[in-house]
Amino acid sequence: MTTRTPLTHRGSMMDEYFFEERCFISEWWNSVQDADVSVARARVLPGVTTRLHRLRGIMERYIILEGQGLVEIDGRPAGTVTPGDVVLIPPDVSQRISNPGISDLLFLVVCTPRFVPEAYEDLESPDGIKTDQ
Numbered sequence: 277m278t279t280r281t282p283l284t285h286r287g288s289m290m291d292e293y294f295f296e297e298r299c300f301i302s303e304w305w306n307s308v309q310d311a312d313v314s315v316a317r318a319r320v321l322p323g324v325t326t327r328l329h330r331l332r333g334i335m336e337r338y339i340i341l342e343g344q345g346l347v348e349i350d351g352r353p354a355g356t357v358t359p360g361d362v363v364l365i366p367p368d369v370s371q372r373i374s375n376p377g378i379s380d381l382l383f384l385v386v387c388t389p390r391f392v393p394e395a396y397e398d399l400e401s402p403d404g405i406k407t408d409q
Contacts, residue, residue, distance in 0.1 A: 298320070321375060323375065334390075334395050340359050345377075357373075
């Protein structure tokens with residue numbers, strides 16, 4: 277159940293952790309009190325490509341803050357993204373993002389409904405080869 281009680285949540289940049297997807301995540305907002313949405317900051321190191329994956333039943337939006345990326349969605353050719361760009365990723369669609377630059381790629385990830393780990397589906401085998409979608 278989503279709460280309608282106003283609140284202010286103070287996030288901490290110190291809570292960043294490395295996620296198996298090959299990026300660093302800082303959860304800014306992800307609570308059962310607000311099941312409608314979650315917000316995280318993602319950081320991809322230079323030269324890194326995140327694992328090909330999809331989120332079951334969750335729409336994602338990438339809001340590019342810093343750096344340059346190459347985003348692949350649903351098997352389409354990679355497209356360049358830069359600060360200010362918003363990438364809409366429908367539920368159940370394959371995706372990954374690369375950082376071809378020399379500085380970190382930073383972006384917000386806004387999920388609706390909120391991200392839950394059991395919705396994450398890795399589409400790569402352990403050796404990095406794409407598996408059936």
